[in-house]
Amino acid sequence: MIDxxxxxxxxxxxxxxxxxxxAAAIAxxxxxxxxxxxxxxxxxxxxxxxxxDQVYATVGVHPHYAAEWLDKAAVVNIIRELAGHRxxxxxxxxxxxxxxxxxxxxxxMRVLEWQLEVATELPEAGPIIIHNREATDEVLGAxxxxxxxxxxxxxxxxxxSDSELDAVLEFGAMVSxxxxxxxxxxxxxxxxxxxxPIRRLMVETDSPYLTPEPHRHVRPNEPRYVxxxxxxxADQRGIxxxxxxxxxxxxxxxxxxxxxxxx
Numbered sequence: 001m002i003d004x005x006x007x008x009x010x011x012x013x014x015x016x017x018x019x020x021x022x023a024a025a026i027a028x029x030x031x032x033x034x035x036x037x038x039x040x041x042x043x044x045x046x047x048x049x050x051x052x053d054q055v056y057a058t059v060g061v062h063p064h065y066a067a068e069w070l071d072k073a074a075v076v077n078i079i080r081e082l083a084g085h086r087x088x089x090x091x092x093x094x095x096x097x098x099x100x101x102x103x104x105x106x107x108x109m110r111v112l113e114w115q116l117e118v119a120t121e122l123p124e125a126g127p128i129i130i131h132n133r134e135a136t137d138e139v140l141g142a143x144x145x146x147x148x149x150x151x152x153x154x155x156x157x158x159x160x161s162d163s164e165l166d167a168v169l170e171f172g173a174m175v176s177x178x179x180x181x182x183x184x185x186x187x188x189x190x191x192x193x194x195x196x197p198i199r200r201l202m203v204e205t206d207s208p209y210l211t212p213e214p215h216r217h218v219r220p221n222e223p224r225y226v227x228x229x230x231x232x233x234a235d236q237r238g239i240x241x242x243x244x245x246x247x248x249x250x251x252x253x254x255x256x257x258x259x260x261x262x263x
Contacts, residue, residue, distance in 0.1 A: 097131060
């Protein structure tokens with residue numbers, strides 16, 4: 001199985017990376033995408049991908065770090081550079097986050113627009129991973145203004161409402177679910193996942209965060225737990241878990257063009 005979004009460069013996963021990858025392999029997770037959140041983090045993600053055949057990388061600036069990256073040239077140049085790396089399969093994560101007051105939305109939007117601007121120059125760089133927290137209207141507005149086709153975007157860790165899901169699906173983007181969907185207090189989100197067409201759906205851990213049930217109290221989360229998310233969603237749909245996992249893995253391979261990547 002493929003974990004389409006994790007952060008192997010984050011503590012404490014990075015300090016025990018061999019153990020993490022070994023545990024993932026035992027659980028049947030043979031590939032994973034470690035997602036860059038700042039330029040230095042993206043470089044480290046690339047170094048992990050070079051070292052481990054089962055790991056791929058991305059490059060982007062997460063909105064939480066937008067205030068630290070106010071030099072447009074620095075942001076754009078690192079994306080241009082690393083987008084051509086042999087193990088980079090996507091841009092991001094980038095986006096907007098209204099949950100916290102800082103960085104200010106104006107700053108987040110500016111850094112997002114810089115990244116979308118360079119993404120238009122790099123159609124061969126693959127999909128664009130979007131972080132969206134309580135900012136769906138603003139995010140979709142920025143993406144539409146960029147002129148980039150909706151099918152190129154992945155809304156990772158989706159937690160929005162039914163109307164937000166409909167808007168994202170109408171836009172044409174992929175939707176990815178984390179362990180949050182398995183939480184006992186997230187029934188509405190589970191229903192949204194069932195409503196998502198299976199060809200538009202992916203699964204992820206977002207580890208080291210958001211450990212799924214039945215391991216919710218385990219810290220940190222790891223890629224080895226992504227099958228728990230998949231099995232939960234298969235059960236919600238009333239279909240065979242193996243068939244569901246095959247479908248979402250095919251989606252990941254298609255969207256991230258993994259079959260064409262050799263690290």
